[in-house]
Amino acid sequence: MRRRLALLAATGLLAGCGTDASGDDGNGPSGTLTVFAAASLTDVFTELGDQLEDENAGLEVRFNFAGSSALATQITQSAPVDVFASADEPQMQVVVDAGLADRPEVFAANVLEIAVPRGNPGGVTGLADLGRDELAVALCAPEVPCGSAAEQVLASAGITAAPDTLDEDVRAALTKVELGEVDAALVYASDVATAGGEVEGIPVPDAEEALNVYPVCVLADAPNPAAAQAFVELLRSDRGREALADAGFREP
Template identity: 50%
Template sequence: MKRTLAIAVAASTLLASAACGDTGDDEKASGGSRTLNVFAAASLTETFGALGKSFESSHPGVKVRFNFGGSSALAAQINQGAPADVFAAASPATMKTVTDAKGAAGTPTTFVKNRLVIAVPPSDPGKVAKFADLAEPGLKVVLCATPVPCGAAAQKALAAAGLKVKPASQEQDVKGVLTKVELGEADAGLVYRTDAKAAGAKVKGIEFPESAKAINAYPIATLARAPQPDLAKQFVDLVLSAPGRTVLTQAGFEAP
């Protein structure tokens, strides 16, 4: 909670000047409130939540509604016609399913990158110190499902290291993995560095060099059927701005 609040405060401070110029005649002319629907990877929950609050404060009458989840599931919803203005995915592959369906308005832009860490409970009951330890017999390891970007990255890292791990469960997004570890229902899980950082003292994040083999790039795009195309562009511009990227990198994301 403290870390999320810190991100929100940083966002408000860094983005005030960047966003204030976007408060425009479009809101005044609308004669009422409007909703901007942003579909975003679960790993963006804290940072995009803070960016959304800043966007709302500089756009009176605008409500930013987020749909956070596994990128593959979000892409499927968009392709099935869900009302969405912006899509931020945790991998180019999931964004491609939307662009292939002519769902994006223009070319997506990579705005950050993210890498995996091993998350363990603070007491580390499985005595995990390195990536190879995940293959130890009896260790309860939780991963993201393979179709989800964090799951695909996990499989790529495991394959690069020549490790075989039979997961105790496969979750539909990275927050599901993190929750299992936080509750002590898993000895270890592979999550993004940003998620382990946001969890604070609830988990211990262990960096491992093999993660360099499976770094995920995050693309963002406005959508072709966006109900609020002008607001969508303004939100993407905010994410891509120098202050916006500062908020993201402070949370543990890497520059693209």
């Protein structure tokens, strides 16, 4: 109930999402497939969506990428959605608790990594450097998944970080690294993998302590269940797993 309050931020994005999906034409899915997915999945899902469109003439895949909690709110405010992929289990649980989906499957996992600007100007070698006062450090805010994961990793390593900013999402922290405005940030390994040449990653020992898992589900009221199922199957196939691995995700 409480979470429904978050309708504040929600519905604007949805105008224009067609629901003229038909689904079964005998040979393969067609119509429109609407996928709501966590922002960190942007690159890999877009690629998989293109593949699915190429293989099924008459199928159009539409994505809405945003923070998982915003997406969960939009779905509970009855946005017409076929597939929901969340960056953490609590946000998927919001949708399950609302009776809109059941049996979500975990399809990928992500660990934290230290991201530093190219050339590593701060000379960062490990988690302990995040406590150095003279470095500019970005962490995610504890309210968002990457921030609570960061708290766990730092706590289990016994390190008190000295962050200069607690960012609202992982991409905001990464942007500050890309611009060279911070010397280090704790972000997901997949973000480092897709960031390109401006960012270097330093693996964190014991990062598995705070493994972040990604569940996906087909919504109970999916306007196009056939296409939704096809997308989830692609995600779970060898091809899908390979694409996820290339994008820096781990096997769950």
